[in-house]
Amino acid sequence: xxxxxxxxxxxxxxxxxxxxxxxxxxxxxxxxxxxxxxxxxxxxxxxxxxxxxxxxxxxxxxxxxxxxxxxxxxxxxxxxxxxxxxxxxxxxxxxxxxxxxxxxxxxxxxxxxxxxxxxxxxxxxxxxxxxxxxxxxxxxxxxxxxxxxxxxxxxxxxxxxxxxxxxxxxxxxxxxxxxxxxxxxxxxxxxxxxxxxxxxxxxxxxxxxxxxxxxxxxxxxxxxxxxxxxxxxxxxxxxxxxxxxxxxxxxxxxxxxxxxxxxxxxxxxxxxxxxxxxxxxxxxxxxxxxxxxxxxxxxxxxxxxxxxxxxxxxxxxxxxxxxxxxxxxxxxxxxxxxxxxxxxxxxxxxxxxxxxxxxxxxxxxxxxxxxxxxxxxxxxxxxxxxxxxxxxxxxxxxxxxxxxxxxxxxxxxxxxxxxxxxxxxxxxxxxxxxxxxxxxxxxxxxxxxxxxxxxxxxxxxxxxxxxxxxxxxxxxxxxxxxxxxxxxxxxxxxxxxxxxxxxxxxxxxxxxxxxxxxxxxxxxxxxxxxxxxxxxxxxxxxxxxxxxxxxxxxxxxxxxxxxxxxxxxxxxxxxxxxxxxxxxx
Numbered sequence: 220x221x222x223x224x225x226x227x228x229x230x231x232x233x234x235x236x237x238x239x240x241x242x243x244x245x246x247x248x249x250x251x252x253x254x255x256x257x258x259x260x261x262x263x264x265x266x267x268x269x270x271x272x273x274x275x276x277x278x279x280x281x282x283x284x285x286x287x288x289x290x291x292x293x294x295x296x297x298x299x300x301x302x303x304x305x306x307x308x309x310x311x312x313x314x315x316x317x318x319x320x321x322x323x324x325x326x327x328x329x330x331x332x333x334x335x336x337x338x339x340x341x342x343x344x345x346x347x348x349x350x351x352x353x354x355x356x357x358x359x360x361x362x363x364x365x366x367x368x369x370x371x372x373x374x375x376x377x378x379x380x381x382x383x384x385x386x387x388x389x390x391x392x393x394x395x396x397x398x399x400x401x402x403x404x405x406x407x408x409x410x411x412x413x414x415x416x417x418x419x420x421x422x423x424x425x426x427x428x429x430x431x432x433x434x435x436x437x438x439x440x441x442x443x444x445x446x447x448x449x450x451x452x453x454x455x456x457x458x459x460x461x462x463x464x465x466x467x468x469x470x471x472x473x474x475x476x477x478x479x480x481x482x483x484x485x486x487x488x489x490x491x492x493x494x495x496x497x498x499x500x501x502x503x504x505x506x507x508x509x510x511x512x513x514x515x516x517x518x519x520x521x522x523x524x525x526x527x528x529x530x531x532x533x534x535x536x537x538x539x540x541x542x543x544x545x546x547x548x549x550x551x552x553x554x555x556x557x558x559x560x561x562x563x564x565x566x567x568x569x570x571x572x573x574x575x576x577x578x579x580x581x582x583x584x585x586x587x588x589x590x591x592x593x594x595x596x597x598x599x600x601x602x603x604x605x606x607x608x609x610x611x612x613x614x615x616x617x618x619x620x621x622x623x624x625x626x627x628x629x630x631x632x633x634x635x636x637x638x639x640x641x642x643x644x645x646x647x648x649x650x651x652x653x654x655x656x657x658x659x660x661x662x663x664x665x666x667x668x669x670x671x672x673x674x675x676x677x678x679x680x681x682x683x684x685x686x687x688x689x690x691x692x693x694x695x696x697x698x699x700x701x702x703x704x705x706x707x708x709x710x711x712x713x714x715x716x717x718x719x720x721x722x723x724x725x726x727x728x729x730x731x732x733x734x735x736x737x738x739x740x741x742x743x744x745x746x747x748x749x750x751x752x753x754x755x756x757x758x759x760x761x762x763x764x765x766x767x768x769x770x771x772x773x774x775x776x777x778x779x780x781x782x783x784x785x786x787x788x789x790x791x792x793x794x795x796x797x798x799x800x801x802x803x804x
Contacts, residue, residue: 220319221319221322222315222319223314223319223467223468224315225314225463225464227464228460229242229244229295229457238278239275239278242272243271243430244431245285245431246268246433247269247287247288247430248288250265251271251288251430253273253283253284255281255282256281261273278313279311279316282309283309283310283311284308285430287429287430288430289429294306294307294383296383296385299394300389301383304370304373305371305382314468317395317399320403320406321402325500326505327361327410330728330731330732332361333628333720334363335355335360335635336363336599336635336637336638338365338366340390340694341694344390344391345399346400349400352403352404352407355409358641359720359724361408362409362410363411363412364411364412364413364414364475365414367381367416368387369386370382370387370389372422372423373653373655374653375651376653377599377650377651378414378416379416379477384417385461397469398470401470410472412471413474414474414475414477415462415477417447418481422658431453433448435448439483447482449484458487458491459490459491463494466499467498472504473507475509476510478511479515479518480511480512480515488523492522495507496522507523510526510527512529513580514569515581515582516569516581516587517582524591525593526591528593528594530550531561532598533547533549534557534561535554535596535623536611538555539611539616539623542614544673545575545673548575549573555746559740562747562761563736563749564583565589565591569584585736588631589630589631590633590734593634594630594632594633594635595636596636603649606685608648608649608686610645610646610648612645616794618783621782622795622796624716624719625763625780628719628720628722628723629780638699641713641716642701642704642716643703643708644699646696646697646699646700647697649686651689653694659689662689670682718780727759730754734751736750736751737750737758742772747763748760749761752803757800757803758800758803759799760798760799764792764794768793769790775801777800777801780798781797781798782795
């Protein structure tokens with residue numbers, strides 16, 4: 220057993236059992252006092268450059284706040300723990316209290332990744348997730364990705380309204396319980412990746428504008444409001460250290476950076492990558508993943524592990540559902556061609572004009588290996604951002620979805636499934652939060668206004684049917700219904716998932732060290748044949764038909780998987796899929 224600790228440049232650092240060093244960057248405040256419950260307030264020392272610090276004889280468990288000019292007492296922006304939420308006092312934590320059971324864990328190579336995205340609150344917190352690890356490992360999952368867990372207003376939230384990025388939300392469990400979850404996953408060979416949000420702060424509990432106004436760049440704005448000043452050394456280090464903190468102290472195997480396109484200072488990404496590389500232990504696998512509207516292939520070339528491939532999802536979604544409003548408009552003109560480009564080159568948008576945003580989007584990506592792209596049919600965004608949170612199986616022909624699911628799990632791209640998808644979950648996943656008063660009303664009104672541009676919601680009465688994000692019932696209705704696992708439907712989907720992941724483990728993963736497109740052919744609307752050269756002179760071929768038409772094909776050798784079971788050789792019937800692996804001479 221062993222302990223792990225990362226010394227931050229910010230906040231409270233326990234140096235000895237009863238000695239804690241406190242630091243705050245507050246350039247907008249003339250003085251700062253440290254308030255520790257049960258002790259007299261103490262004035263912190265200033266270096267004249269906005270940094271305040273103080274050594275205090277107190278230990279783990281001490282509750283504290285920083286009192287800035289004007290008498291406002293605020294939580295620590297680098298707090299490790301907020302026992303009473305984002306509006307309460309921060310807590311001094313001993314990071315070395317937890318004894319790691321699997322300290323030798325080095326992670327896994329990226330080509331082995333099969334990702335399972337989940338929401339910690341909906342699954343019952345860290346302890347409940349631990350109870351599901353054995354079934355996920357047996358299924359073939361090698362990575363669990365947690366939606367953001369940093370502290371937010373209220374007790375339930377997607378996590379993207381967080382305001383204290385170093386403090387795990389108390390409603391999911393204590394810090395040591397989170398460490399136990401990660402430790403338990405590692406003991407089962409499962410990596411754990413954390414979704415982090417660095418492009419904005421939530422509307423409740425964000426006191427940063429009160430004391431380091433320099434934290435924000437008022438010349439840069441995004442969808443989420445005023446920009447963040449990443450060119451400031453303190454701001455840059457605050458977020459870089461947050462990544463290092465999760466990787467080193469909590470032993471996460473990587474992070475997924477939300478809305479990377481909103482981080483305007485691109486030098487930050489390079490600085491982050493270098494810091495991670497020089498900090499982690501030799502031989503350890505750590506993965507830096509992007510969600511990036513810009514389709515910035517340059518970051519993927521220069522060391523970032525992979526990117527969520529929204530283009531792949533969107534093309535498949537249009538083919539499966541026929542939807543064409545909102546951002547699906549970008550893929551409504553020729554979705555089959557778009558899917559073919561995804562399979563051959565990664566991104567659809569590689570610099571061309573985007574009719575949705577009115578700007579050019581992306582850059583060439585055809586030279587990148589397929590493993591640089593994470594493919595998915597569902598995730599929190601594309602499901603939860605729907606007015607009624609419908610899962611894909613509630614929107615499309617299940618036979619077509621099954622063919623697309625086989626493509627997801629057997630293509631050379633890295634697959635990601637959303638909690639419950641493995642058993643054909645049809646429970647909706649809503650947008651939810653836990654705000655009150657005027658803020659709650661604003662969010663509910665904003666949610667209705669967001670959908671007013673869609674044809675279905677032109678009627679005000681129809682918009683009023685959209686679930687209230689702040690209602691507890693909205694959160695509870697989003698819990699995946701595990702009873703469906705035991706039905707014939709659930710058992711069938713679980714069997715398909717297990718079989719496909721067994722095939723992936725045996726026939727795809729061992730050869731993903733080398734991947735190169737060997738061509739894609741469009742057979743008709745929704746029907747494609749794609750080839751990839753893999754390591755050891757392997758040729759992977761996939762036929763997919765998510766239309767109701769039938770096609771003739773040249774029957775491939777070495778068929779690994781095909782649906783439906785009644786398919787005749789040389790045919791590609793409606794809603795079908797065929798995958799084969801051949802050895803080239």
